[in-house]
Each structure stands twice: as structure tokens, then as C-alpha cells.
Amino acid sequence: MNILITNGRLIDQAGERLASVRISDGIIIEIGDQLAPDADNSGAEHLIDAAGLVISPGFVDLHVHLREPGREEAETIETGSRGAALGGFTAVVAMPNTDPTQDSVGVVEFVRQQGKRAGLCDVYPSGSITMGRKGEQLTPFAELANAGVRLFTDDGNGVQDPQLMRRAYEYASDLGVTMAQHCEVESLTAGAVMHEGSCCSHLGLPGWPSLAEELMVHRDIELVRLTGASAHFLHLSTAGSVGLVRAAKADGLPVTAEATPHHISLTDELLASYSALYKVNPPLRTIEDVMAVREGLRDGTIDAIATDHAPHVSETKEMPLDQAPPGMLGLETAFGVALAHLDMPLADVVAAMSWKPAAIAGIADRHGRPIALGEPANLVVIDPGEAWEVVPAALASKSRNTPFIGVPLTGRVKHTILHGDITVRDGKAQK
Amino acid sequence: MSRSLLSITELGETGLRRMLDTSDHMAEVNRRPNPKVPALRGKTVCNVFFEDSTRTRLSFETAAKRLSADTMNFSVSQSSLNKGESLRDTVETIAAMGVDAFVIRHGSSGAPWQIGEWTSISVINAGDGWHAHPTQALLDMYTVRTALNRPISVDGGSFDGLRVAMVGDIKHSRVARSTTEAFKLLGANVTWVSPKTLLPPVHDESVVANLDEVIEDVDVLYLLRMQNERMSEALVPHLREYTARFGLTPERAARIGRHVLVMHPGPMNRGVEMAVDPGELPGSVINQQVTNGINVRMAVLFELLGSGSENSLTGNTES
Structure with missing residues (x-):
């Protein structure tokens, strides 16, 4: 496919400039002020008018639950990939809490192949840290690393045993892979459905204390200091966690962190509705935590925005709060939520959604690349000024558990280009 | 309505x-x-x-x-x-x-x-x-209003000055939340009597940690049900110790005035929070509840x- 994107505002690692971009066979072949449509083979070149729009490297999501294999009624790799493309993502990291777990080469290869088959977004499977995510026995990191896995996590659960986690960091440090921790000390969160604070006290709901996250962030920072391995912290949600990671980075430790769109936009007060749409793990926290997470993104303590896209079929959310599963959709709303809630230059938001997470995922050779000659054409074209609202029926996800229905969002993905093919055009998925 | x-x-x-x-x-x-x-x-x-x-x-x-x-x-x-x-x-x-x-x-x-x-x-x-548990709170207010013959209606009247102690497991109690709120709406002063392990994590009520501190200064003594399973969660070390600190024992019953209303939402845990025969308490309004x-x-x-x-x-x- 040949594509010409004209007169866009380019944003990448190199800065900002106005230009047109010509793409052929998946590669950027020309960049210039005034590129004209190719007269020789008119019609063979797809034209995208980007006047007033921003062209950036495609987004990379470090944290999605695509539910396949195991819970295809909630999402499949195809429907999740379509949602990803609509959200401007050209690459996603699939969490390992599938059934079976992504703890063997076979399952990991299956996920990758399903991603390729859908062809809407590059799907990079993560591996679990422990077999079956049971927290007992390490997965074969080297085997999985040879199969291309770069990020390991037991997401959905943190690894509770400090000795086992120490071994994981030590063993991983030789392999060039990163441990990504879901920070939750489970003995402090048994039965919890929301943030522990004045809201949960009033609502009579069991609380999930900030301490349960911060204890494990602290433990893992110290394990990184001890072992020299690198760690990535998933979905940080508390002011204390942000402070711990900020201090660790100041000490020069190889740690990175992500935050979700919902932890920069929603607070625990929403649980007063008792709607399970707002149940998520880690839970929505206070406005002070929200402000601290935003500040962490602004000052670079938190490297990336990652969605924790977690589809659930509606009947499981139509249960009492303590029985409903945690999680909310994220892929299709991430950019609009981020831009609406972050007081940051657009280029910094794009960085947190593109080349910074690409580096953490170990895919910076293919995604989040500068927009330059010879680079792979994984791009997104966005309208940062467009105000919009989610239409549930228009969601590509199989599930509908988004809390952002009726919430004004700013910034919309117009076109997404994956390996030089248009996957989304004018906000519509092309397959 | x-x-x-x-x-x-x-x-x-x-x-x-x-x-x-x-x-x-x-x-x-x-x-x-x-x-x-x-x-x-x-x-x-x-x-x-x-x-x-x-x-x-x-x-x-x-x-x-x-x-x-x-x-x-x-x-x-x-x-x-x-x-x-x-x-x-x-x-x-x-x-x-x-x-x-x-x-x-x-x-x-x-x-x-x-x-x-x-x-x-x-x-x-x-x-x-x-x-x-709003109907429990309503029946509690109705019971106290009737027992004390307070003229509380849509036209006025209140529990101003009434000292209420709510004793026991506040954290897990819908009765404590609703009845405390109702008492306060009508002007009563409510004190929670409970160890920290049995309090909601964040609240702005006045709290004392031992029943003896308030037992001679209350008009309403509201005992909450203490559930056995709370011990397995390490919220209290032992029911015996709970009774010693928070139970209505014969010694404490002898210290409360005859005017003091004793209330319980039922079912009572006899020998735990209610370590006396409630039938022998002059101020018991448990059956009226x-x-x-x-x-x-x-x-x-x-x-x-x-x-x-x-x-x-x-x-x-x-x-």
C-alpha cells in the first residue's frame, strides 16, 4: 500500500514540525514540506489530509487483557486488536492471565499468531513470572525470551513471596528481560472492593489500603537495588507509590512505571453509585492520589500511560460489588481521557503513549520510532482538539464495561497505520 | 416521599x-x-x-x-x-x-x-x-422517643443532650452506621466504644476504647452483636477479652443508672456483649425494639x- 499523508504536524522524539509523509511497502520513503500526490499512478496512492492534525508514532500499550485464550466471550485478540487500532495503538502487550496462562512457548506463540491473523495491531505476549500465576514456581524465562517475550508479570496478582521474587529478579538479570510487578500485598486486601478511606468507611465496603501497593513497590525497589535487575511497576495508583519510584529513579535504579487513564481521571467517590463499572484493581483512589499520579507523569517519574484494558461481559458486572470482577475497558478511550486530564504538552502525552512504553516493552526497534526516512510506518494521526463522547454501540470491544460513557473526552484518533497499511481511517476500523 | x-x-x-x-x-x-x-x-x-x-x-x-x-x-x-x-x-x-x-x-x-x-x-x-439498615434505625429512634416520651415530630423536638454509647463492632455493622446517623440527625451525642480493629478506617465520630470510660455517663447503651468469626480475622484476640473490655457484665450493669436505656439489634450473643440477663435490666428496651x-x-x-x-x-x- 502506498500512502501520502499531507500537511500534518509531526510529533516525535525529534520535536515538532509541519510536513507531509509518503509511505510505501510499510516504510517511510519521503518526508517534505510540499509533497504532491504521485501523478504517475494516481489512485494507487491513498491520500490522507492531515491539515490541522497531528502525526505521531503509533501508540504502544504496555498493559491489555485480550482474554484469549480462555474468556473469548469477553474479548478476543481480534476484537481487542480492533479496539487498539481505533485507540491509535500499533502495538500492545498482552497480559498473561489467560486460560491457559501464558507461561509456555506454545501459549505465547498462539497469542502472537492470533494477533498476526487479525492484523490490526502487533500483539506482544508477556509471560507470567510464575507457572499458572500461582506464585510458586518460576516460568522458563529463557525459553520464553527466546520466543520473543520481553516483559514478565503475574498481573492480576503480585508475586507475594519475597524470596521467589528475589530469585526471579536475579535469574532475569542475565536475560535482558524485565519483571513487571502488579503491586499488591494480598493479605492486606482480602475481600477489598475499593480504596480504603473515608468513602469506603461510609459506604460499608471493604477497603484496599494504599499501603498494600506501597509495601510491594518498596520491596521491589529494594530487590532491584540488591539484584541489579530492572523492574517495571504496573498501574501505580497512590501518591506514596509515585514518591517511592521518584526516589528510586533519583538513586539511579533501573525502574520504570506506568499509570492508567482511569487513575488520572476518576476517584473513589464514584463508588457511591455502587456500580461495578467503577470496580478496578488497584482501585480508584482519592483526588490527592490522582493529582500525584498526574504529577508523576508530568515530571517523568511515571514513564508511560497504559490502559489495563480489562473487558468483562455485562452479566458479571451486574453483580454485587464484592462479587463483580475488577476492571474496565481502556483501549478506545485512552488518548481522549489522557489529553482531557493531563496538563502536559501534547508531545509529552504522545511520548508517554508511544516511544517510552515501546522502550519498556523491548520493541523500540519497531514501534515508537522517529518519523524519518527508512523507518517502519507505524503511525497515528490524531485530532488533539476534537471533543467527543463514547457511544457504547460503536465500541469495537466485545464488552461494554467502560465508565466513560457520557464523559466529555478531548482528542480523538482519526487514522492508524500499521506496517504501512491503514487499519483505521476517519475513526473507522478498516477490517 | x-x-x-x-x-x-x-x-x-x-x-x-x-x-x-x-x-x-x-x-x-x-x-x-x-x-x-x-x-x-x-x-x-x-x-x-x-x-x-x-x-x-x-x-x-x-x-x-x-x-x-x-x-x-x-x-x-x-x-x-x-x-x-x-x-x-x-x-x-x-x-x-x-x-x-x-x-x-x-x-x-x-x-x-x-x-x-x-x-x-x-x-x-x-x-x-x-x-x-434504615428500618432498624427507625425502630431504634421510635423506641427511644417512646421510652423517654420525647415529643419529636415533623413539627420539632429533638434528642438534644441525649448521650448515646454504641458499643462493639462498628466496622462491620450496618446497624451502627444507620442508627448513629439517625441519632445524630435528631441531635443526640453518639460515642463509639470499640477497639481500633473494629472501627471503620476513616471516620469523624468520637471514640473511646473501653466501656468503663463512659458507662456512668450515658443515657442510652446500645450493644452491637459481636460475631465469632471476627476472631479468626485477628480483629480481637479472644471473645473473653472482648467481654472484659466491651461487654455488659454484672459489674457494669450495677454501675449504670436505672434511667439508662439498654438496646440491642438482636440476635444477642449472650455471655459475650450481653453478659447479664437483659430481663433483669430495668432500662432494657430490647423487646420494645x-x-x-x-x-x-x-x-x-x-x-x-x-x-x-x-x-x-x-x-x-x-x-
Whole structure:
């Protein structure tokens, strides 16, 4: 496919400039002020008018639950990939809490192949840290690393045993892979459905204390200091966690962190509705935590925005709060939520959604690349000024558990280009 | 009046006072030789209990029958719900049978709110999780008002100056939350008597950590049920120690004044929080609480489902 994107505002690692971009066979072949449509083979070149729009490297999501294999009624790799493309993502990291777990080469290869088959977004499977995510026995990191896995996590659960986690960091440090921790000390969160604070006290709901996250962030920072391995912290949600990671980075430790769109936009007060749409793990926290997470993104303590896209079929959310599963959709709303809630230059938001997470995922050779000659054409074209609202029926996800229905969002993905093919055009998925 | 009664918060002070006034009318009905009136004839009240509570269900059922409503009982154990039917499916199925009010008891906080979102039927919260138990709070207020003969109505009157100690497991208690709120709406001073392990994580109530600190300075001593399973969660080391610090022992009973009202939402844990025979306490109003439960639940049903006309309370019905 040949594509010409004209007169866009380019944003990448190199800065900002106005230009047109010509793409052929998946590669950027020309960049210039005034590129004209190719007269020789008119019609063979797809034209995208980007006047007033921003062209950036495609987004990379470090944290999605695509539910396949195991819970295809909630999402499949195809429907999740379509949602990803609509959200401007050209690459996603699939969490390992599938059934079976992504703890063997076979399952990991299956996920990758399903991603390729859908062809809407590059799907990079993560591996679990422990077999079956049971927290007992390490997965074969080297085997999985040879199969291309770069990020390991037991997401959905943190690894509770400090000795086992120490071994994981030590063993991983030789392999060039990163441990990504879901920070939750489970003995402090048994039965919890929301943030522990004045809201949960009033609502009579069991609380999930900030301490349960911060204890494990602290433990893992110290394990990184001890072992020299690198760690990535998933979905940080508390002011204390942000402070711990900020201090660790100041000490020069190889740690990175992500935050979700919902932890920069929603607070625990929403649980007063008792709607399970707002149940998520880690839970929505206070406005002070929200402000601290935003500040962490602004000052670079938190490297990336990652969605924790977690589809659930509606009947499981139509249960009492303590029985409903945690999680909310994220892929299709991430950019609009981020831009609406972050007081940051657009280029910094794009960085947190593109080349910074690409580096953490170990895919910076293919995604989040500068927009330059010879680079792979994984791009997104966005309208940062467009105000919009989610239409549930228009969601590509199989599930509908988004809390952002009726919430004004700013910034919309117009076109997404994956390996030089248009996957989304004018906000519509092309397959 | 709203079509539902979910919490004291939503009922508000005016609604609370009105319910107390209406409860007086119902008490009058209940004193008649034939305590049955046609007020809710043709209405159907469905008791949907996801958590066992024979006492509360019987109280609601009696209240509905004395108002001539038809009653249905639907008991659901949590295990049958786990067979794949969502809470929404369950209540929509019952709603489709044509009922006018749901009386909901659920072990999960918030379930009555969810049900109120999914159906257009009146919902009466008969206790949800740790959260709220508004009819218990109403019967408690009615009991104290009656016992102390305080002229509290929509026209005025209050519990100003009344010193209430609420003793025990506040954290897990819907009774503590709702009854504390109702007492405060009517002007009483409430002190929570509880160890930190049994308090909500964040609150702004006044707290003392030992019953002896307040026992001689209260007008109402409200004992909460102490559940055995709290020990396995390491919230208290031992029930014996709990009784020593927070139980109403014979020694403490001897120290309280004869005017002090002793209350308990039931069922009592004899020998734990209630380490004396309540029948020997001059100020015990525990049985009145049960009796008044019928009065206030009739008032709630009448206010939510009735025509609003007091004519329907005159004249007995033989139907």
C-alpha cells in the first residue's frame, strides 16, 4: 500500500514540525514540506489530509487483557486488536492471565499468531513470572525470551513471596528481560472492593489500603537495588507509590512505571453509585492520589500511560460489588481521557503513549520510532482538539464495561497505520 | 416521599421525623383488637432475602399483612446465585411477576442501590452488607422517643443532650452506621466504644476504647452483636477479652443508672456483649425494639406504597 499523508504536524522524539509523509511497502520513503500526490499512478496512492492534525508514532500499550485464550466471550485478540487500532495503538502487550496462562512457548506463540491473523495491531505476549500465576514456581524465562517475550508479570496478582521474587529478579538479570510487578500485598486486601478511606468507611465496603501497593513497590525497589535487575511497576495508583519510584529513579535504579487513564481521571467517590463499572484493581483512589499520579507523569517519574484494558461481559458486572470482577475497558478511550486530564504538552502525552512504553516493552526497534526516512510506518494521526463522547454501540470491544460513557473526552484518533497499511481511517476500523 | 427507602442519608431528617409520626398511627392500629387495615389491599410486597434473617423477614411480613398487602418470600442462598444468574437477572425475574415493592436483605453493601437502578419498583433496604439498615434505625429512634416520651415530630423536638454509647463492632455493622446517623440527625451525642480493629478506617465520630470510660455517663447503651468469626480475622484476640473490655457484665450493669436505656439489634450473643440477663435490666428496651419494628415497617410500607390518605387506616378489614 502506498500512502501520502499531507500537511500534518509531526510529533516525535525529534520535536515538532509541519510536513507531509509518503509511505510505501510499510516504510517511510519521503518526508517534505510540499509533497504532491504521485501523478504517475494516481489512485494507487491513498491520500490522507492531515491539515490541522497531528502525526505521531503509533501508540504502544504496555498493559491489555485480550482474554484469549480462555474468556473469548469477553474479548478476543481480534476484537481487542480492533479496539487498539481505533485507540491509535500499533502495538500492545498482552497480559498473561489467560486460560491457559501464558507461561509456555506454545501459549505465547498462539497469542502472537492470533494477533498476526487479525492484523490490526502487533500483539506482544508477556509471560507470567510464575507457572499458572500461582506464585510458586518460576516460568522458563529463557525459553520464553527466546520466543520473543520481553516483559514478565503475574498481573492480576503480585508475586507475594519475597524470596521467589528475589530469585526471579536475579535469574532475569542475565536475560535482558524485565519483571513487571502488579503491586499488591494480598493479605492486606482480602475481600477489598475499593480504596480504603473515608468513602469506603461510609459506604460499608471493604477497603484496599494504599499501603498494600506501597509495601510491594518498596520491596521491589529494594530487590532491584540488591539484584541489579530492572523492574517495571504496573498501574501505580497512590501518591506514596509515585514518591517511592521518584526516589528510586533519583538513586539511579533501573525502574520504570506506568499509570492508567482511569487513575488520572476518576476517584473513589464514584463508588457511591455502587456500580461495578467503577470496580478496578488497584482501585480508584482519592483526588490527592490522582493529582500525584498526574504529577508523576508530568515530571517523568511515571514513564508511560497504559490502559489495563480489562473487558468483562455485562452479566458479571451486574453483580454485587464484592462479587463483580475488577476492571474496565481502556483501549478506545485512552488518548481522549489522557489529553482531557493531563496538563502536559501534547508531545509529552504522545511520548508517554508511544516511544517510552515501546522502550519498556523491548520493541523500540519497531514501534515508537522517529518519523524519518527508512523507518517502519507505524503511525497515528490524531485530532488533539476534537471533543467527543463514547457511544457504547460503536465500541469495537466485545464488552461494554467502560465508565466513560457520557464523559466529555478531548482528542480523538482519526487514522492508524500499521506496517504501512491503514487499519483505521476517519475513526473507522478498516477490517 | 421517595418511592424507595435505601438509607437514613437518603431519607433525611424530615423524612425520618415523618416516619416516626406515621409509626404512631401504626402503633395505634396495632393496639386495636383486630390490628389489620385495608391500606395496601391489592399491593404485593416481595421479601427478597439473599441472606438469612428470619426475624427481619417475619417483621416485614407481619407489617405488610397488617396493611392487607399480599406478601411473597424469595430466599436465595448465595450459592444458587453463583450458578450463573446475575443479581440483575434474579430481580428482573421477580419484578416480572408483578410486585409493588422489594424488601431486600443482601450480604453485599450496595445491592439495594443496584436493584433500584435496574427496576422501577419500590425498594426497601432491609440491611445491606456492612452499610445500612434504615428500618432498624427507625425502630431504634421510635423506641427511644417512646421510652423517654420525647415529643419529636415533623413539627420539632429533638434528642438534644441525649448521650448515646454504641458499643462493639462498628466496622462491620450496618446497624451502627444507620442508627448513629439517625441519632445524630435528631441531635443526640453518639460515642463509639470499640477497639481500633473494629472501627471503620476513616471516620469523624468520637471514640473511646473501653466501656468503663463512659458507662456512668450515658443515657442510652446500645450493644452491637459481636460475631465469632471476627476472631479468626485477628480483629480481637479472644471473645473473653472482648467481654472484659466491651461487654455488659454484672459489674457494669450495677454501675449504670436505672434511667439508662439498654438496646440491642438482636440476635444477642449472650455471655459475650450481653453478659447479664437483659430481663433483669430495668432500662432494657430490647423487646420494645422488636415490637416497634412492626410499627415502623408498617409506616415505611404505608408511606412508600399507600395512597397517603389516613382514611385507609380507619375501619378494620375482614379480607
